[in-house]
Amino acid sequence: MGTGGLAGGSLLLGAVLLVFWIVILVWLSQRLLRIVAHGTGWRPTSWRSVLLTFVTLLAAVHFGNWMITLLDDQITGQPFAAPGFPPAFLIGSIAIGVGVAAARLRGRP
Numbered sequence: 001m002g003t004g005g006l007a008g009g010s011l012l013l014g015a016v017l018l019v020f021w022i023v024i025l026v027w028l029s030q031r032l033l034r035i036v037a038h039g040t041g042w043r044p045t046s047w048r049s050v051l052l053t054f055v056t057l058l059a060a061v062h063f064g065n066w067m068i069t070l071l072d073d074q075i076t077g078q079p080f081a082a083p084g085f086p087p088a089f090l091i092g093s094i095a096i097g098v099g100v101a102a103a104r105l106r107g108r109p
Contacts, residue, residue: 018093025097026104029053033101044105054098061086061094 032053037044040052062085069083 022093022097022100025057025093026100029057029098029101030105032056033098033105045102050098050102053101054094057094057098058086058091061090065090 033044033049036042036049036052037046040049042049065083065086070080073080
């Protein structure tokens with residue numbers, strides 16, 4: 001089958017959720033780029049603004065991943081195991097979101 005045994009509905013739901021996740025990241029990245037530009041005096045599309053926004057979102061995802069793991073371990077009664085770095089999927093989706101947001105802001109003040 002090539003889909004790991006997933007049904008068509010599950011694949012469709014996964015694709016819709018992926019698009020929704022990217023849209024949220026683009027919106028959040030645009031807001032953060034403007035906040036960084038306002039706070040630092042850099043242009044929103046400067047490499048420093050883009051890098052700072054990427055690192056901020058990556059840190060937020062890492063912290064969220066840590067909190068979910070902590071909560072899950074407390075609910076199940078397992079000893080806490082610190083999570084590793086976020087998977088490549090999350091890092092890539094953050095990079096896509098920040099890149100699209102920077103491209104959208106290119107022609108705007």
